[in-house]
Amino acid sequence: MDLTTGQPVRYSTAAGRWVLLATxxxxxxxxxxxxxxxxxxPEIGRDLGADAAGLQWTVNxxxxxxxxxxxLGGSLGDRYGRKRxxxxxxxxxxLASLLCGFSPNIETLIFARILQGIGGALLTxxxxxxxEASFTSEDRGKAIGAWSGLGGIGGALGPFLGGxxxxxxxxxxxxxxxxxxAAIVIWVGxxxxxxxRNPAAARNIDVVGVLTGALGLAGLTYGFTAWPMxxxxxPVVLVSLAVGVASLVAFVMYERRAAHPMLPVRIFANKAFSGANLVTFVVYAANGGVFFLFVINLQVVSGYSPLASGIALLPTTALMLVLSARAGGLSQRIGPRIPMTVGPVICAVxxxxxxxxxxxxxxxxxxxxxxxxxxLGLSTLVAPLTATALGALEDSYAGIASGVNNAVARAAGLLAVAVLPLAAGLGGGSxxxxxxxxxxxxxxxxxxxGLMVAGAVLAFLLVPTRLPAHPPARTFCDPGSTPAQPQVPERVA
Structure with missing residues (x-):
């Protein structure tokens, strides 16, 4: 939305560029x-004396x-204002990053990383x-593609900067x-x-949903991380896994019956939305394994320095920067099924x-x-996948749709870091x-x-050639910083 007119902006305008830059x-x-x-x-492990489980938990x-x-972050944005x-x-x-930087031991670092994740859950x-709420419908594919490409710079420049x-x-x-x-982001934003925001969203927080969902993921992650050792x-492994499974079952059952659920289960009746998120889970599980072990392998096995291993993925970043917006535009013209099928196959190779x-x-x-x-594979895949997960639902569900897709992607990466080393034979190794x-x-x-190939098959079977048209958006947009409240006319004397 434009600050002066309150109308959706075009991708090519100054208003659109500012919104894109901040996000x-x-x-x-x-x-x-x-x-x-x-x-x-590797440096954290040597400096703080952390074992493999400690390093896994630094990530997890x-x-x-x-x-x-x-x-919860997506739901709060729909309720109280996405910008806020x-x-x-x-x-x-x-603030959590400051605590990470001054952590004296691995336990403090893990705690600070958990706090960082809370901040990430609110902003992502x-x-x-x-x-989704700011751009015209015909420009959203380009905007999300540009966001994927430019955001990918941060993801891949991270290893370079870190090294x-x-x-x-x-x-x-x-x-x-x-x-x-962060200071720059706050000023620009x-x-x-x-x-x-979504004016129809309930104002209360789904506490039971938050607790059961978090406990479910925590139980599964802790169980799989403790398994090798x-x-x-x-008993610790068995109890953790049992609690995780039971909590996730309770989460689904409660969300189906809740009057104001954090996750409206009915949105999964949308085949395109469900298909896009299933593909997301499979391919991001693969990505989680790749990004966790690739740079460690370059340092520990191949003998690269931290800097050399950090810049190794820069060509991936450059390709996503150049191609992601184009892939988003192509997906809008020909439909998402083909890019979402071809992209994972390229990644598998x-x-x-x-x-x-x-x-x-x-x-x-x-x-x-x-x-x-x-x-090339990620450039072909990511923008159409994200645009499909968001575009399958009405615009008023932009926050929860984004939250679901991010939750699926993060949960996939989380479980991948915990499970893949175990499945690959790490055992109690280092x-x-x-x-x-x-x-x-x-x-x-x-x-x-293999996971990438499975993602390609799922995309071909479940993702439609074209996304359905939606009725006009019911999302409220206000040029001010705070969502406006309905004005009550003064009583006439």
Whole structure:
């Protein structure tokens, strides 16, 4: 929406560029911390004396709170204002980053990462919901494609920035750098992003839904993370997995009956929405495994420095920057099914090649070809997938649609980090020992390639050629910072 007219903006206008800039910068905070920490894991392990489980929880603590609460973040944005919740999340994220940067031990770092995830859960769905509510329907594919490409810069520049900071100074700088970036986001967002919300959204918070959903993900994640060290018959593992499954079942049952659910289960009756989120779960589980182990393997097995392993994925970033907006526009013209089917297949080819990266790997012949192919696959896939997940529902559900899709993606990555090393044969081994990591990495890349192929099959079967048209949006948009309240006429004397 334009600040002066209150009308949806075009992708090419100045108002559209400001909205895009604010959402990209904000999302990049979360994207950067989803990737940059992986670069620093070996240094964090050595500095804080952390074992494999501690390093997994450094990643999973952030992903767990983000995945558990991102639905709540989308729901709060629909209720109280997407801009308001977005900026609150950015500020929260910055404060948690300070705590990460000054953590004296691995336990404090994990706790601070959990707090970071809460901030990410507030800001991430708000960014996409703001785009969905602000741009004209014919420009949303381009806007989301540009957001994917530009946001991908943050995700892939994160390892480069992290590697450079670790090389020249200390792993703590990778968290402290978030503070000035957050300040810029808050200034741009407060000045240039209009407020929007769903006036029909309930004002109360679904406490039972929040607790059961979070407990379900926490139980599954803790159980799978403890499995390699404690064994499958351990009471801790069995109880954690049982609590996780029972809580998720309770979550679904309660949401079906609740008067004002955090997650309206009826939205999954929409085949395009359900299909897009199922594809999201499968392909982002693969991405979670790739981004967790790829840079660690380059350092531990192939002998790359943190900086060299950080810049290894820059070609993927460059391709997403150049191609994502075009892929979004193409998807709007020909429909999402073809890009969402072809993209994962291209990624699968790249991951088979990545599985061959071992000791003494040469970047130009062993690493770069797979990275380029992977970038082509993600560029083809991500924008159409995101646009389908948001565009399948009416615009008034922009917040919850974004929240669901982000929750699915984060939960997939979260479970991938916990489960894939176990499935690949890590057992009680170490992620910083080359002999133990090499076969685990190779097996994980092949499993992830299989997941990508499964995603392509699901997209072909479940995603429609064209998304249905929706009635006019019922989303309220106000040029001011705070959602306006209905004005009550004064009583005439």
């Amino acid at each position: 990209v910068l904000g999302s990049s905070l979360a994207f950067i911390d989803s990737t940059v920490v992986n670069i620093a894991l 603590g952030y992903a767990l709170s983000l995945a558990s609460l991102v639905l 919740i977005f900026l609150l999340g950015v500020a929260w994220f910055a 769905p708000g960014a996409l919901a703001i785009l 450079w900071l670790v090389d020249i100074g200390d792993w703590r700088y990778i968290f402290l750098i978030n503070v000035p970036l 407060a000045k240039h992003v209009p407020e929007s 404690d064994g499958p018959g351990s 790249a991951l088979v090649l990545m599985s061959r990266i071992g000791p003494g790997a040469n970047y130009w012949t062993d690493v770069l070809p797979s990275v380029i192919i992977f970038g 992620l910083t020992d080359a002999a133990q990591l090499e076969p685990v990495y190779r097996n994980t890349m092949m499993i992830c390639a």
